[in-house]
Amino acid sequence: MPVKHSVAHLLQNRTVHRAVLENGIVVLAVENPAADIVAGRIFIQAGSRYESPEQAGLSHLMASVITKGTDRLSSQEIAEQVESVGASLGADAASDYCLMSLKTVSADFAEMLELMAEVMRSPAFPEAEVELERRLTLQGIRSMQEQPFAVANSQLRQTLYQNHPYALPSLGTEETAAKLTQADLQRYHQTYFRPDNLVFSIVGRIASEEAIALVDRFFGDWQPPQQENGQPVPLSIPHTPTLASHPERVVTVQDTQQAIVMLGYLAVAVDSPDHMALKLLNTYLGNGLSSRLFVELREKRGLAYEVSAFYPTRADVSHFVAYMGTAPDNAAIALDGLRHEVDRLRTTPLTAEELQSAKNKLLGQYALGKQTNAQIAQIFGWYETLGLGIAFDEQFQQQVADVTVETAQAVAERYFVEPYVSLVGSEKAVELAAAAI
């Protein structure tokens, strides 16, 4: 029996089966009969974090080409198989993982998973497809310049992260993407696409045992690459530089209608004890119509349509950003306003009521974000991939509950010392902002 062990966990009225196949594949399966849909998410421990700066964009290009040919099937043949059953089968690269995703009506799931096995196990990376997707990627990199938010976000990340792989956009830069070759993609695939580096997460109208058995049927005989002594080649571990904060200001002058003003701070990885307090501060500050930024800068002062904050969950050091788009004339006021609101988190503790509201909001939105089979598959697979395990879904609640007014303020004091500033806007906007703090 190639399934090494299998355990059922009851989480919030949902049974999550976790099985480990003999070749190391972890399978998470949740039966949800509500709709005639099965969603599969396959996480590969790879992604931008594993790229060298010279090869930025490699994960993304690999993901663009992997569905475009196997040893046996052409790109069009794969697409015909998928589209003829109205399914979707795709690949993506994120900061901390690569993702293969699949969505079908229940009856077609086995057939599509079999196709997915072929795509993942014997991709051909045809030269012509590599060339096509590389050219389209380069165009995509240039097109990012059309979106002021993307420009502001990209330059902020570069200055925050310096020589850390999180610094660069997932598409890479024109310089790095242009140099990527078929051999690079093949090497990347050989390094990371191996059974002991994968998490399958399958949710929908399918019995958990059946989902696990199907993974075993199509992927169970896949073996990790071996060394001469018969042992598996060790898994590659990313070596990322340690980051120190050296706040500075980065500016791009563009003749835009709105100025984009961003404050950024280096934050922490998901396994840090400060993570949940930062999530709550982010929710309180920038999430929703009752958030502090929305109320103070939009509702009370009419300075922006979009004003928000984000703090992505990351395996390595994350970042905390508050931003808004505003008329060029308001660029300095916007910058001062954002800064004032973030600083207030350090100087003035939240009231118990404010913190409780932020907790309710964070937990409520977390629950609302787990409605479709694909969303559920994503969350469980991701937590497993981050090394938090599926139990994190429940620990999340406890960790949120444990944050106190004092810890929230202490965390704000620790991380929101001095912001990096990113600005995109007209000459006038940039001049005005230069006069602000």
Added chain:
Amino acid sequence: MIALLKADFSQVDHFPAREYRLANGLTLIHQQVPASPAVMVDVWVKAGAIAELEAWSGMAHFLEHMIFKGTGRLPPGKFDQIIENRGGLTNAATSHDYAHYYINTAASDLSDTLPCLAELLINAAIPDEEFALEREVVLEEIRQSQDDPDGLGFQALMETIYQRHPYGRPVLGSPEALMALSPQEMRCFHRAHYQPENMTVVVVGDVAWESALELVDQSFNFTLPAVCPKPEILAEPPLTQIRRQELCLPRLEQARLMMAWTGPGVEDIRSAYGLDLLSVLLAGGRTARLVRELREERQLVQDIGGGFSLQRHSSLFTLTAWLEPQYLAQVEAIIGDRLSELAAVPVSEVELNRYKRLLCNDYAFSTETASQIAGLYGYYNTIAQAHLAIRYPEVIQSFQPEELRQLASQYLSPLRYAATVLIPEG
């Protein structure tokens, strides 16, 4: 309470929801979805941009912002707190045919949240000082939209294809028109349109019919309508030629070719669905005709996509290609050829079945959650009738190649369409 209500809809076969008209004329659509983690309450109002006088362009959308500014009983911001502090979500959107407002909230909170939404929608105060402040926010929204080349191009395309019908007007309005609006005019627009016969309340989630009905019936108490001038909506005469518009934009990294055709509105929903099918057949995936030829094989475009939207008075069929400027004419000519082909040669059964299946599965994938289901019913009930929504897969399955050939020939002419071309400045 229930005795006061009169049921004047017969249950339509297979329609999984229950539809009732309350005594005051308000329509309630309810579907219980057990095990759904939240209840979606989605209120749809027939008061989109087509309800505006031309001079009031932007009114419907601006009003959507002002609805959240409270009533005599709920000060500005209070509603957002009530919903969000309980872990719920709320938001709204406005288009030409509708404005809609939703809350997504735990079933146990419904009796605290739903009445507040009703209060906002019916008794919006539209205070003068909030009006001036929120107008700044809408002006920012317009500025933001002007920094988005795809949005800008799409709006130009709409103005080109709808020269008389208000579908051509920007939903956000213009800064000049917004500056000329008064709070008094907005109150008038609001009291005239936010009336029970114009509204559909959709409740989907783990809540029983009786509770939903009682809550809605108690919460939606309307005041008498205001009289407000209504626009005369002119039908759009058929296109007789190619209407082309070229825009040079700064900061553009690649060109766009955007093409549009109009089709029937909800009065001929079957033909509209046929155009939907043709849209995916042309540009709905890697095997679709134009994607395969233009992106994958001849590599003339960065990407090409199709859009189809069913609107009340006229459906809209669009194709957009992102490409280098030197290929613009060639790509437009190829698209014209492929449309001629579609009008001349019936598609094969194999190809047709693939896209039927794709659309039917898309329908299943987009009716998975309570909020998706509520949105579907609300939208259909605003432009037509809710129960039509669920017939979509069955109608799609019934198409034959010859009917699609005829639809292509009738609606997708390579000689009569609107085109907007975006080219980089300089």
